[in-house]
Amino acid sequence: MPITDPKAIAFINSIETIALVTSLSQQPILTTYIHKGAGGTPILLLHGFDSSILEFRFLLPLLATQNETWAVDLLGFGFTQRQKQIKYSPDTIKIHLYEFWTTLINQPIVLVGASMGGATAIDFTLTYPEVVKSLVLINSLGYTGAPTFSKYLFPPFDFFAVEYLRQRHILALNISSIVANLAPEIPLAIQCAMLHQEMPLWHDAMISYVKTGGYSNLANKIAQVDKPTLILWGEADDMLPSKDAEKFQQNIANSKLIKLKNCGHAPQIEQPEITFQHILQFLSHHNF
Numbered sequence: 001m002p003i004t005d006p007k008a009i010a011f012i013n014s015i016e017t018i019a020l021v022t023s024l025s026q027q028p029i030l031t032t033y034i035h036k037g038a039g040g041t042p043i044l045l046l047h048g049f050d051s052s053i054l055e056f057r058f059l060l061p062l063l064a065t066q067n068e069t070w071a072v073d074l075l076g077f078g079f080t081q082r083q084k085q086i087k088y089s090p091d092t093i094k095i096h097l098y099e100f101w102t103t104l105i106n107q108p109i110v111l112v113g114a115s116m117g118g119a120t121a122i123d124f125t126l127t128y129p130e131v132v133k134s135l136v137l138i139n140s141l142g143y144t145g146a147p148t149f150s151k152y153l154f155p156p157f158d159f160f161a162v163e164y165l166r167q168r169h170i171l172a173l174n175i176s177s178i179v180a181n182l183a184p185e186i187p188l189a190i191q192c193a194m195l196h197q198e199m200p201l202w203h204d205a206m207i208s209y210v211k212t213g214g215y216s217n218l219a220n221k222i223a224q225v226d227k228p229t230l231i232l233w234g235e236a237d238d239m240l241p242s243k244d245a246e247k248f249q250q251n252i253a254n255s256k257l258i259k260l261k262n263c264g265h266a267p268q269i270e271q272p273e274i275t276f277q278h279i280l281q282f283l284s285h286h287n288f
């Protein structure tokens with residue numbers, strides 16, 4: 001089922017690619033990103049696990065009306081090129097992200113991370129504090145990590161575990177195509193969520209990352225964050241426990257927590273206007 005929504009198509013067509021030179025590979029890594037807007041402190045958006053910059057198709061255009069805004073597909077995810085010789089882990093994601101920032105932005109930023117992207121944002125901020133002026137965490141990973149068994153997956157079960165992620169999207173899309181009077185944004189959201197799964201070496205990169213345990217060792221470091229931080233949390237999140245939101249607020253000294261009613265794990269998709277307004281107020285308060 002092809003994507004037919006004009007706005008989604010326009011967003012996809014605005015994706016750019018850079019042959020990014022990094023220390024991770026002898027060959028440049030073809031890295032996909034979107035860049036819109038001008039003025040203010042640049043904003044960099046980081047997507048969640050097994051996702052892509054398409055999850056910001058509603059939020060990014062709103063932010064770009066006020067600030068220069070970027071979104072990048074993290075290493076091993078989205079439409080960014082996967083290379084067999086690279087081991088995909090939080091460390092290599094961080095190195096790739098830093099090289100992207102150095103090459104294309106190279107000035108202090110507001111870092112916005114959703115779900116796993118929030119964990120990436122925290123990890124990046126602690127390693128490169130001079131790069132980040134402030135943080136926005138949207139239903140962020142950090143206290144709830146990957147299951148401990150994930151790092152012990154071995155063939156062929158590792159392939160089947162990852163393939164399950166793709167098959168559940170296919171099933172959801174098939175169901176949505178036969179349900180009468182279904183809101184059109186639902187199948188569109190599923191299509192956008194699975195488009196990157198057709199990229200070469202998707203299975204390999206996902207298996208490589210999952211075996212590392214992801215950001216399971218981040219929790220003890222979160223209290224070291226000293227940047228102004230906005231925590232946005234959809235109250236109806238069925239993926240992360242609501243107590244995680246309070247942990248972020250308690251452990252990050254200069255932080256503010258805003259809970260979003262009637263909203264689940266992805267406020268940037270479910271409530272983009274409200275999410276934009278909260279981010280805009282946060283930036284205005286801190287003169288960003």
